[in-house]
Amino acid sequence: MPEALKHLIGAGTARDTADALARAWEPFDRAGFLADILPVIDGLELLQRGQCIADALRRHLPDDFAAAAKILHACLPSQERAALSGWALLSFNQYIATHGGGHLETALDLLKALTPHFTGEFGIRPFIAREQDRALALISGWVTDPDHHVRRLASEGTRPRLPWAMRLPALVRDPSPILPILEALVDDQEDYVRRSVANSLNDIAKDHPDLVADFVERHIAGASKDRLWLLRHASRTLIKKGHGKALANFGYEPLQDVTAMLELRQDGVAFPGELGFRIELENTGASMRTVLLDYAIHHQKKDGSLTPKVFKGNTLTLAPGQTATIDKRHALRPITTRVYHSGRHRLEILLNGMSVATSDFQLDLSPGEAT
Template sequence: MAEPLKHLIGAHTARDTANAVARAWGKFDHQGFLADTLPALETLELMQRGQCIADALHRHLPEDFGSAAAILHACLPTPNHTGLSGWALLSFNQYIAAHGRGELKTALGLLKALTPHFTAEFGIRPLIAEEQEAALAIISDWVTDANHHVRRLASEGTRPRLPWAMRLPALVKDPSPILPILEALIDDDEDYVRRSVANSLNDIAKDHPDLVADFVERHKDGASKHRLWLLKHASRTLIKKGHGKALANFGFAALTDVTVTLALTSERVTFPGDLGFEISLSNNGSAARPVLIDYAIHHKKKDGALSPKVFKGRSLTIAAGESVMMAKRHAFRPITTRAYNAGGHRLEILLNGTSVASADFDLVMPQEATA
């Protein structure tokens, strides 16, 4: 069995931190720091463990943030010594986020130096939220940095809806200030950076779908294969939701000359079980048609209303006059993220984001099947 995540930080982390800080600053109270951290760590979860060490750093480092930042900077790896890296630097993030406000240039400089050795995404976001304009002015210069971790921090740290991190409400509302950063990194040499740009655009698409669809349209002509991948990955939420312009950006236009028939293998599914279905497509036009086939299951809620969830199918090109058939099985199994309810459900077929066929079926729960 895998170790719990909280063990990524523990007594060994506190001791490594104490040793590193003591080497960097002769006045450091090594034993006092350990007395502040070791007794508490065992009862805490991962982020709390990092915060415990960060709080102890605050108590034992100089009160002046600039002086403390210089000591922490000296704890990072250099060509001459290994220094601290990995999860030991989570507490540095937390310390900087809490105490670097008002010292923006110093705080961001320390995070920039830290990020090649551990993510600085958590530390940078409170600083952006506090002083967005000034912070972005500094971060914008990172897009040309020689280190790809620093370039990625420019895009990843500014994501409006970064998972597992605080949201940036001002950028959720108006993401235009970070678009120049994303544009500057759209053709970065590193996939690691380009993927971050795509994820940031996908974040933005959840609140500003037309903005991202327009961004993709402006940047797709003459794009390299790497940029095209980025733009399509950035459009994944829009494509899944059937956004017309996002689909058209990748050649999936409305299909007026493609006919669809849908057949269920059974109109009754006993839980746990599978819904089997077949889709037949015929291109009655005079030209080949790119087709994106998705499907939605409209799940029955407790109040009887139906709630759709879209699932990815496949993409293909149907030649003029050609007919194709696709068979699919959708599994209904116990999962922690959904409570299933017995009764009428619906299967809906989406071609290039447009609903073209549907069929109703009943989901029977185990107690009903044996009644």
């Protein structure tokens, strides 16, 4: 998590929270609340800062969760008042997730009210993990809510592999309980919601590729421009991996009659540097062909083995007998998500997800070696 993000929550957030609580509940001990937070919060990371405030909420709000929920609800913005919003509400998520057990409906109602002002996607996940059937029954009712933030919470909060949030192992194993939610939102009027649906389907595709390919097949006939974008975005991992049905859903059939020749501009690359290459394609068949051209760099690992990373290339159409030449350059530079090693690497050309040509090259990191 980038260092600067932790400053989204700090001493000012704690004071704003204390002020809102004091307005909402007269007995609130503002001084004691801040004394629990201010001496330590600057030394914490982002999520720890939110949890620090959430822990103070637990100590200074009523023990009865239903009573505490009413106070927190009164701290949210309304037509009559401006109040807490944005990252200040992360601690509310954390408090509700930790202390709302046994109060499912009250907790979810509060998260539903909170989500237009920040998001409740972190808070609802422990309830899904503990009481999946009951929680999803309530969340499913949100798909027709007039507030698009609430509709998005129904899809985003139930994502099996939501980044930064706890994973939902039961939904990773069997995502079928959330498919009705995604079905109901596939044509939502808000791009914000449709993008969440696509990301959830892409999560599911990592564990259940055929299920998502089937979902796309059922919904692609007569799809609007917006739905077609959603289905393509949902299929992005499958298309990168060359999943046959996912490619066929978008018209990318196997290309036995399209040939490819690969030429490297150099045999080796001094790091940091660029690998230049040329691809020559020819449609030797009698029919027009749609070609999705991607390429993979197989990076050498510490143990000498190779692991591929697919990069998006071009989409083009070739008439019978037509040829096309594509020149590309791939940068090999330091990035935080990869460690490079000197030695043999491989370039692989993919047409409609199928490997059609490969060529090896050397990467030289000397004198520093791995970076």
